[in-house]
Amino acid sequence: MADIYPFRAVHYNSKLVPDLSKAVTQPYDKITREMQARYYDLSPHNLVRIILGRHKPEDTGEDNFYTRAACSFQDWLREGVLTSEAEPGLYPYVQEFTVPGPSRARKRRQGFIALCRLEDYSAGVVHRHEETLSAPKADRLELLKATRAHFGQIFMLYSDPEGKIEKKLAACSGGKPWERAQDEYGTLHTAWRVTDPAAIEEVVLAMRDKKLVIADGHHRYETALAYRNDCHAQSLPDDRPEYVMVTFVRMESEGLTILPTHRVVHSLPRFDWSEFLSQALKFFDSEEVHADGGVEKWGQSFLDRMAQAGGDGSTLGAYAKGGKIALLRLRSGAELERAMADVPSGLRRLDVVLLHRLLLEGVLGIDRKAVQEERNLRYVREFEVAVGLAERGEAQVSFLMNATPVTAVWENALAGQVLPQKSTDFYPKLLTGLTIYWLDNPEGM
Template sequence: MLNDNWFSVAEIQPVRGWRYNPQLSEHIDEYVSPLFDVVSTKQREALYRNPLNSIHLSVPLGVDAVGEAKLRLADWQAQGVLRQDELPGIYAYYQYFRLPGSSQEYCRKGFMCHIRAYDWSDEVVLRHENTLPASVNDRAELLARTEFQTSATHGLFRDADFELERYLDEAMLDPLYQTEEDYQGARDVLAVIQDAAVIRRFQEVLAARQVILADGHHRYEGSLAYRQARLAANPRATGREPWNYHLMYLTNSAANDLRILPTHRLLLDMPPGLSDAELLTRLEAYFTILPKDDAYDLPEIIAGKPWAFGLYLGGNSYKIRLRPEVHSQLDWDTTPEVKALDLTVLHYFVLERVLGIAGPDAQRSWPGVAYVRSFTECLTRVDRGEARAAFITNEVTMAEVERVCHSGAVMPPKSTFFYPKTIGGFLFTSIHEAEAAHPFQVCP
């Protein structure tokens, strides 16, 4: 039977990673791919033309797409396209990147390993957004039939002492391979730690901490769904079976190189008969509205100001800011930490009160809003008539993410965009029964 004590700490395990063979790894840029939920149609078309690109495993095509992925995986393993490392390890993963408009280079330091797939109720891995059941089922089916994990989700732990970074830095002195530049302009570098004593120290540090899931909620819930199905079929499982684990990229939330970019709201449509002038009139019931001369100044004008947004409407620019006295009208059944967020204010007072799209569930499925990361794209699409209005937002802070997660609530959809994203195909792991034999089993 399962030992309940295993569920009180963040248990991580090293893995015997599967990687492209040394010849292919010399050209790793040709085989990595964006995550399944951020890859564009144009990117997909280009990647699918390469028969060895990892997208064929992560976002497979075909009438029986998952069956195709399973067959392709077996072929790649048999032909030596993918090879498994002999020893288990923790894989250091660094991403060097620059933010738009800046020449400063950052380096986000982290590592990939297996983490036990904890239920949300265990309060070990914490979430900050809800998921779509169809996408979770898609990920669970792919995992169940291939028993292979093609890209790591992104988790955050807080360690103000930065104890693990020195081990990661040392491993990076001898990298396995690196990209020249991935699809988002980042340089990705992989190294491995196989020293047993160091790995156990990683386990000890994580055992004292909770993990916030930054990115990959659908993939993580896919692992949960698969694990629950296996447990239902085998109630006498020991808890050490490989399918109890999930591939995760862990980074320190205390680091200065953790970046969250804003995601703006683009109104593709408005209720019938609602003119631009009427929209402004309705907004005035809740917001102060100040016309501005130049739309390109909006991000700077609202920067750091709570409950403030840029509005681009009919070629005109405005700064809008919630009147403090009306915030108490926000009556959604959620925590004070969520109610304090800019995006909760935007979704409640604009989408619900002004546009009549009532409640988070209705807003999640409403096709009249698009979530756009590019500020200039927002302006361009309004100018082209592809959208009625753009609401420009500030980024969510890491402190806000932590407060919301610890409150047990979730944020509005598309609240965070952790940058850069991890890439698919850089490291694969298996959860097949054969993986149960490696020596690292008990978390210290």
């Protein structure tokens, strides 16, 4: 049973921070050093100072990134830079964006922000679709302990084919937006605030029978679980650590977008294109494609061919220097069955699983540990970048991917199956700092 709750969001005070776009950030794990520096320059109150501040050589146990984050948070609350709503609410959240890539399609994704009771995965309410690493969770746990606040939302999917919850919230959230910001990728983020008790109760009840799948934010969800468990171990009476801040998006939403993550292979002792294709024929039918001119001339037509072929079965692209490009279509047979025998049935036809098992491991000899450590592998969102790296000789081969279907994410997560690293790239990301869940809010939860 999914338990969601309205809450008194802490947010930026528009009187002191009139341009919210200069204060909010991408999720912490998407912030590069260059982005961090730019955020610092944008505003003295940019949230990067709290979620991903600068480390100093002279840092100590008493004066470090985490203690400075806590001090900045408390200073901004005291100064009124951050303020809390007096009444609990739900926060409908709309993102209007352009899909990266040659198509440049315009889309609109709708969700809502609320608190969600934390559940262990074993309870069968919240489901994950990817593995997590220990280091990021340890870092986020220290920040949570220091600040007692959640600054970004977990991105969760729920199923509502008729869109009843979306429609209810849309009917309650007309008029002037509560918050609005534009990010560095041109995405317009708009949030409203719903405080009507009857409307809130209707949404809470409608969500109660929903299963939830984490789309983005696995590390932060598991960090919140760890903090909750720490509080239990200390027998603390406070129940606020039982909840985490979530943006809920229905999986049937037309605006729900997953981008492909292309795989760029480098630093192999040896790579020969003809030999690679010959070995790949054990599992794939190969069609070499003529790439005439720059990627801007043939890129979109090739992506269209990949997508069309992908509708009939698993399909990958491969590109090497000199305009060598091939369309690889999975073929059935005994070789395939033997190679995939130990793979759960729900994963056997996923492009990323087939690539990792059949080509990275089976043909190129890149084992799972090397993949985890990214010794020979780089992940790239942009198709043109993946092609360019291979063409410049900075990669030996780039594997060009179709996006993982959201239904595959949903079905495998509910079945308890975990997808390979970087299988999904939900776009756009949720803004950090749009709403803040402060566990010590004197106004109440």
